[in-house]
Amino acid sequence: MIQQKADLLVTKAELYSNKGDYRTAHELFSKNSKNLKSLVSKKSKSTIRNNLGYALSIRSDERSKDASRYMKYAYNRARRSNDISKTSRLFYTVFEEQMDLFEEQRKKKKYKKTANKYRRTILLKYRRKSPFYWRYRLFENELLIYFDLKFRKAEKRAYKIAEKLNEYFPEKHINNKILNDQLYSIYIRQNRYDEAEKLLLENNQLTLWNYGQTSPIYHMSKLDEAMFQVTFGSDFGRAEAIYDTSFSLIVRPQLNDNHEKMLPFLNKKGALYEKTDRFQDAIAVYSEAKKIALDRFGESSLKYGTAIERLAGAYISAGRYKDAERLLEQAVEVVRKALGKRSIEYVTSLRSLGELYSINGKYSEARKVIEQSYKLSKKVSDQAVEVPEINSIEEMADLYITTGNYDGAEEILQESIKSRTRKFGDNTYQLITPYQLLGKVFLLKGAYIEAEQNVQKASDIALKTLSDTSSKYIDALALLSEVQSEMGRFKDAKVNLNKTLKGNEKIYGK
Amino acid sequence: MAQNDSNKVALEEVSKTEAPSIDKDSKKRERFESRWVKNLNRAEAYNEKGYYKTASFMMRLWIKRESKNRANSNLMATSLIAKSKYLEGLGEYDKAEQAFERGVHILDSNRVDPKYRLEALNLASESKQAKGEFYHAYYLSLLAKYEIGKRVSTSMSSEAIEAASYKQDSLQGFASQLEQLENLAVAINKAPASTNYSNASYFKTDYNLLKINQGRGFYTDGINSIDSLLAHVSSTLIVQKDDLKRK
Numbered sequence: 001m002i003q004q005k006a007d008l009l010v011t012k013a014e015l016y017s018n019k020g021d022y023r024t025a026h027e028l029f030s031k032n033s034k035n036l037k038s039l040v041s042k043k044s045k046s047t048i049r050n051n052l053g054y055a056l057s058i059r060s061d062e063r064s065k066d067a068s069r070y071m072k073y074a075y076n077r078a079r080r081s082n083d084i085s086k087t088s089r090l091f092y093t094v095f096e097e098q099m100d101l102f103e104e105q106r107k108k109k110k111y112k113k114t115a116n117k118y119r120r121t122i123l124l125k126y127r128r129k130s131p132f133y134w135r136y137r138l139f140e141n142e143l144l145i146y147f148d149l150k151f152r153k154a155e156k157r158a159y160k161i162a163e164k165l166n167e168y169f170p171e172k173h174i175n176n177k178i179l180n181d182q183l184y185s186i187y188i189r190q191n192r193y194d195e196a197e198k199l200l201l202e203n204n205q206l207t208l209w210n211y212g213q214t215s216p217i218y219h220m221s222k223l224d225e226a227m228f229q230v231t232f233g234s235d236f237g238r239a240e241a242i243y244d245t246s247f248s249l250i251v252r253p254q255l256n257d258n259h260e261k262m263l264p265f266l267n268k269k270g271a272l273y274e275k276t277d278r279f280q281d282a283i284a285v286y287s288e289a290k291k292i293a294l295d296r297f298g299e300s301s302l303k304y305g306t307a308i309e310r311l312a313g314a315y316i317s318a319g320r321y322k323d324a325e326r327l328l329e330q331a332v333e334v335v336r337k338a339l340g341k342r343s344i345e346y347v348t349s350l351r352s353l354g355e356l357y358s359i360n361g362k363y364s365e366a367r368k369v370i371e372q373s374y375k376l377s378k379k380v381s382d383q384a385v386e387v388p389e390i391n392s393i394e395e396m397a398d399l400y401i402t403t404g405n406y407d408g409a410e411e412i413l414q415e416s417i418k419s420r421t422r423k424f425g426d427n428t429y430q431l432i433t434p435y436q437l438l439g440k441v442f443l444l445k446g447a448y449i450e451a452e453q454n455v456q457k458a459s460d461i462a463l464k465t466l467s468d469t470s471s472k473y474i475d476a477l478a479l480l481s482e483v484q485s486e487m488g489r490f491k492d493a494k495v496n497l498n499k500t501l502k503g504n505e506k507i508y509g510k
Numbered sequence: 511m512a513q514n515d516s517n518k519v520a521l522e523e524v525s526k527t528e529a530p531s532i533d534k535d536s537k538k539r540e541r542f543e544s545r546w547v548k549n550l551n552r553a554e555a556y557n558e559k560g561y562y563k564t565a566s567f568m569m570r571l572w573i574k575r576e577s578k579n580r581a582n583s584n585l586m587a588t589s590l591i592a593k594s595k596y597l598e599g600l601g602e603y604d605k606a607e608q609a610f611e612r613g614v615h616i617l618d619s620n621r622v623d624p625k626y627r628l629e630a631l632n633l634a635s636e637s638k639q640a641k642g643e644f645y646h647a648y649y650l651s652l653l654a655k656y657e658i659g660k661r662v663s664t665s666m667s668s669e670a671i672e673a674a675s676y677k678q679d680s681l682q683g684f685a686s687q688l689e690q691l692e693n694l695a696v697a698i699n700k701a702p703a704s705t706n707y708s709n710a711s712y713f714k715t716d717y718n719l720l721k722i723n724q725g726r727g728f729y730t731d732g733i734n735s736i737d738s739l740l741a742h743v744s745s746t747l748i749v750q751k752d753d754l755k756r757k
Contacts, residue, residue: 001747004713008743011720012736019729045558088560089599131601170603174642212645213685216727254729 006039006046010053017057020259026061029054043081045090048074052094060260062297064105071098087125092132095121099139108147115140131168131175137161138178145185155186172209180206191423193232200225216254219246220261227268234429234465236276243269257292263303266292267310275429277471279318286311302345305334309349316356325360328353347376355395363403370395397437406441413438429465432458432472439479448487455480474503546572546585550592562599569593584623587616588630595637603641610637628657632714639718644725651722652691654715659698705738707746713739 013028032050040046055070075094084090095118102111118139122132138161144154162179169175180199187196200221207221226242229235247265255262266289273282286307293307309331315324331349339345354370357363374396393416400409416434424430439455442448459476466472481496549568556565569589576586590613597606617630631654638647698704707713716739723732 001707001743001750004717005740005743005747007717008736008740011724012733012740015724015729015732015736018724018727019733083559085560087562091560126601131603168601168603170607173603210643210645211726212648215645216729217725220727251727254727254731 002039003046006036006044009035009039010046010050013050013057014053017053017060019254020060020256020262022057022061022258025057026054029057041083043077044083045081048078048081048084048090048094051077052090052097056097059101059104061258062260062303064101068101068105071101086121091121092118096139099142103142103146106147108143111143111147115143131165134161134164134168135175135178138165138182141182145182145189149189151186151189155183155190158183158186172206174206174210177203177206188232193424197225197228197233200228214250216251219250222246223251223265226272227264230268230272230275232424236272236466239272240276243272258296263289263292263307267307270310270314274314274317276466279314282314283311283318286314300334300337302335302338305331305338305349306345309335309345309352312356313352316352316359321356321360324352324356328356347373350376351395354399358395358399358402363399366399367403370399394433394437397434397441401437401441401444406445409441410438410445413441427461427464429461432462432465432476435461436472436476436479439483443479443483443486448483451483452480452487455483468499469503469506474500477503542575542579543585546576546589550589553592553596557596557599560599562596566593566596566600569596582616582619584617584620584626584630587613587620588626588633589613590616591630591633591637595633595640598637598640606637606641610634624657624660628654628661628711628715631657632711632718635718635722639721639725642725644722647718648722648726649688649691651715651718652688652695654711655695655698655704655719656691658704658712658715659694659701662698662701662703705742707742708749713743 009028009032013025013032016022016028017025029050033047033054036044036047036050051070051074055067055074058064058070059067071094075098078084078091078094095114098114099111099118102108102114115136118136119133122130122136126132138158141154141157141161144150144157158179162183165175165179180203184196184199184203187193187199204218204221204225207215207218211217222242223246226239226246229239233239247269251265266285270282270285270289273279273285290304290307290311293301293303297303308327312324312327312331315321315327328349332346332353335343335345335349350369350373354366354373357366357369374393393412397409397413397416400406400412413434417431417438420428420430420434435454435458439451439453439458442451442454455476459473459480462470462473462476477496477500481493481500484490484493484496549572553565553568556562556568569592573586573589573593576583576589580586590609594606594608594610594613597603597609600606613630614634617627617634620627631650635647635650635654638644638650704712705716707716716735720732720735720739723729723735
């Protein structure tokens with residue numbers, strides 16, 4: 001019974017850590033390290049689990065330096081322990097968690113060193129034909145993805161590993177998810193979104209089989225799909241349905257607000273509302289995220305900086321420019337101090353600030369800020385996996401249009417349409433604004449036929465990917481009617497204008 | 511080692527409860543079973559430390575012996591399921607699945623025979639947990655809970671779970687049975703005898719359910735149930751200490 005008690009004490013701390021209540025988890029883990037001494041030996045399995053759990057909870061709490069120290073401590077204990085062998089799963093888990101941490105800290109040398117140790121340990125007892133060896137190869141392959149950025153080579157290697165793993169693992173084995181996750185990150189970096197989406201659906205099936213339909217882990221996997229739709233796809237209806245059921249009813253009750261996944265979940269939910277024109281809802285969600293970031297990380301943290309930047313973006317969309325400007329200036333400062341200028345977060349906050357200056361008529365400031373963000377965006381575009389629209393082309397083009405530089409606007413918009421079509425396909429949400437802006441440019445230049453073609457494309461895509469009540473669709477229709485009236489086609493213009501009016505009535509009421 | 515210790519006590523209890531038989535054959539069988547129990551405990555200890563190969567080898571020998579005598583006994587089923595758990599650790603998934611299927615099939619055909627059934631179900635749940643199939647593990651642990659219910663309450667055996675067998679082909683049929691079992695588990699938990707952790711198998715079932723909750727992401731539910739489990743374990747520990755003092 002003594003051993004059981006020790007196991008239960010560690011499990012309790014682990015549960016709090018899994019839930020995201022890191023403060024209680026830390027307390028319990030440190031209490032355990034004292035209490036376990038009277039129950040089991042220093043190198044027992046429970047003690048090693050306690051050390052590892054402590055390291056993981058510290059890591060989730062964004063204190064990766066301390067986590068590294070505790071992880072090493074767990075490793076040393078495991079290495080010298082008589083209670084777990086070198087073939088034990090726990091020992092392998094320690095290696096894999098260490099490698100994960102070094103990947104996060106971008107420490108290539110340490111990652112490589114640990115990978116070598118891991119390989120040697122596996123080959124001590126198993127041959128190259130064992131599934132553990134190929135699982136190790138999968139982890140080793142991450143070197144190519146996250147450190148060397150050689151995606152093609154990584155992809156080829158991943159296929160080879162997949163072939164081998166298929167020989168060992170059953171079709172529905174949960175280990176296949178690791179392979180899928182790796183291929184997913186490769187595809188995303190190569191802008192192969194259709195293939196990436198298929199992998200997410202496959203992962204959903206795997207988690208459904210292994211964890212069951214009611215399990216929060218399955219619903220977290222579904223939330224990954226929703227987040228994908230918000231970021232890279234355009235099926236916002238599906239994303240919303242997942243958020244309504246999986247997030248609100250199943251995942252949220254199981255997680256603490258401080259859980260490491262809570263902020264990403266909320267941010268994407270806010271983005272979903274923003275993209276579907278529900279700015280007040282977006283503001284409510286972003287405000288919640290801001291509060292969590294402030295409570296957890298403090299006012300000078302990067303997380304807080306990005307949270308207020310997002311909130312400011314929603315304020316701009318809702319027309320609350322004063323609130324937005326105050327927040328954005330604060331955000332730019334916080335992000336610059338926390339990360340420096342060469343960061344995605346700094347670029348996005350500059351972009352929003354530029355957009356705001358432009359709206360407020362401060363064209364010279366807007367130009368300065370947008371140009372700076374445009375330049376920096378080229379330097380950080382490799383890291384911007386989660387922000388596919390990092391470049392500030394739309395804001396830049398809008399500014400050019402306002403200041404009368406139509407040729408400049410046309411050039412960058414054509415370039416943007418080309419690259420986005422290549423990335424996302426030709427019927428995607430990301431193309432609505434560029435087509436619309438291009439239409440506006442042609443209208444101002446007097447090239448009405450081109451203007452009509454581009455605006456028509458924008459409205460078609462908006463209708464297909466959003467709905468007939470979306471502001472993007474209605475804006476496109478209004479512009480279309482403007483083009484048609486310039487062309488003298490008053491009948492068509494009237495039809496479109498009526499549609500615009502009806503749409504606006506639907507949104508804002510009579 | 512928790513599993514190891516709990517198995518040890520649990521299985522010894524099972525062999526003790528058997529009425530001493532007079533004839534030679536049954537005495538021989540008893541000796542055989544007590545040796546098997548010791549061996550299974552040792553194999554579990556090896557498995558806990560990560561020596562999966564040794565553990566599976568030990569079980570292989572016993573399966574060979576038992577297949578000559580009683581190929582369809584619950585002891586055989588338990589051995590096969592234990593072996594499948596060790597093979598999972600070794601990464602030999604196909605062989606593990608085969609052993610598991612065989613074991614569960616035997617267990618299913620001996621549904622009325624309670625001997626080693628609870629222990630086999632606990633082991634089966636652990637085997638599925640080792641594979642990462644927490645949903646199936648959950649079902650098996652609920653079956654184990656049902657088994658406890660039958661032992662602690664006479665009314666339980668007449669409960670309407672005729673088809674309380676383990677079939678993993680379809681998730682659909684699975685879900686409705688699972689719901690029935692979940693309701694039963696709530697009723698069983700109300701009986702104080704079901705949390706008598708001096709019987710280590712009872713503890714093991716609840717511990718497995720806790721680990722499965724953790725694995726499936728039911729953290730809040732896990733936190734809610736762990737304190738009562740800890741309290742029971744602590745009180746059992748105190749009783750055990752007092753017993754030792756008295757002796």
